[in-house]
Amino acid sequence: xxxxxxxxxxxxxxxxxxxxxxxxxxxxxxxxxxxxxxxxxxxxxxxxxxxxxxxxxxxxxxxxxxxxxxxxxxxxxxxxxxxxxxxxxxxxxxxxxxxxxxxxxxxxxxxxxxxxxxxxxxxxxxxxxxxxxxxxxxxxxxxxxxxxxxxxxxxxxxxxxxxxxxxxxxxxxxxxxxxxxxxxxxxxxxxxxxxxxxxxxxxxxxxxxxxxxxxxxxxxxxxxxxxxxxxxxxxxxxxxxxxxxxxxxxxxxxxxxxxxxxxxxxxxxxxxxxxxxxxxxxxxxxxxxxxxxxxxxxx
Ligand SMILES: O=C(O)C1=CC=C[C@H](O)[C@H]1O
Ligand SMILES: CC(=O)C(=O)O
Numbered sequence: 001x002x003x004x005x006x007x008x009x010x011x012x013x014x015x016x017x018x019x020x021x022x023x024x025x026x027x028x029x030x031x032x033x034x035x036x037x038x039x040x041x042x043x044x045x046x047x048x049x050x051x052x053x054x055x056x057x058x059x060x061x062x063x064x065x066x067x068x069x070x071x072x073x074x075x076x077x078x079x080x081x082x083x084x085x086x087x088x089x090x091x092x093x094x095x096x097x098x099x100x101x102x103x104x105x106x107x108x109x110x111x112x113x114x115x116x117x118x119x120x121x122x123x124x125x126x127x128x129x130x131x132x133x134x135x136x137x138x139x140x141x142x143x144x145x146x147x148x149x150x151x152x153x154x155x156x157x158x159x160x161x162x163x164x165x166x167x168x169x170x171x172x173x174x175x176x177x178x179x180x181x182x183x184x185x186x187x188x189x190x191x192x193x194x195x196x197x198x199x200x201x202x203x204x205x206x207x208x209x210x211x212x213x214x215x216x217x218x219x220x221x222x223x224x225x226x227x228x229x230x231x232x233x234x235x236x237x238x239x240x241x242x243x244x245x246x247x248x249x250x251x252x253x254x255x256x257x258x259x260x261x262x263x264x265x266x267x268x269x270x271x272x273x274x275x276x277x278x279x280x281x282x283x284x285x286x287x288x289x290x291x292x293x294x295x296x297x298x299x
């Protein structure tokens with residue numbers, strides 16, 4: 001069996017109201033966006049001028065932009081081509097040899113090409129957690145929510161959601177930003193996730209929940225990783241050039257840049273002063289100070 005040629009189906013039908021069991025909300029400071037297997041090989045089984053995939057790609061693009069503006073890390077998964085038989089194992093029995101090692105097939109579709117700061121994980125099994133660094137990376141980022149978009153809803157997206165749930169990570173699947181083999185399988189995956197392991201949201205509700213901070217250039221950082229990315233952006237250098245304990249003044253931080261950053265955080269309600277931060281201008285000290293303020297605010 002290989003992947004069937006997929007008949008077009010209406011995305012509106014696939015986003016019929018789903019009864020969620022949980023009232024979880026996406027928190028930009030806890031979430032990671034997973035763009036799942038949006039490789040040309042898997043997308044080629046659709047008529048790309050028609051729904052669902054045409055609108056799903058548009059929605060994923062909107063979600064990715066909103067996530068980046070809200071400081072939410074973006075992670076892609078992509079399967080390698082020409083997988084050795086011993087690595088592919090039982091997948092071959094269901095899906096044949098898989099995709100060839102041809103960049104025209106292994107690439108992420110051009111409309112969703114990963115940015116330099118995004119993370120691209122090589123994927124070996126249905127779940128994005130299997131044999132990848134996703135769990136470890138989320139722990140390092142101190143994030144425990146996973147927003148899932150991409151293909152295919154009832155296979156890798158649903159399996160990833162179920163495994164996230166079992167890893168104590170809150171999965172959110174975006175009903176109009178995933179696509180499947182059929183409307184029936186699309187709906188089956190959404191109902192399973194809503195009833196057993198996660199929350200079903202839409203592109204619109206997701207954008208509303210993260211856009212509150214989107215108007216600020218620099219959202220309040222919810223992790224050391226986000227703080228580092230904001231400072232790198234502000235100083236126009238790569239994040240890995242900034243060491244944890246060296247003075248940020250050595251990397252070009254000046255009072256004007258500092259005021260713009262602190263001002264954005266203060267406008268969003270973070271109780272931190274320029275003086276406090278200027279006293280110890282290094283990433284590690286700033287993160288210790290900010291995380292204490294965030295905990296104080298959450299108490
Ligand atoms: O070829 C494959 O490996 C696959 C085909 C279709 C869906 C599966 O998730 C994927 O593993
Ligand atoms: C597309 C794919 O590999 C999956 O659904 O896991």
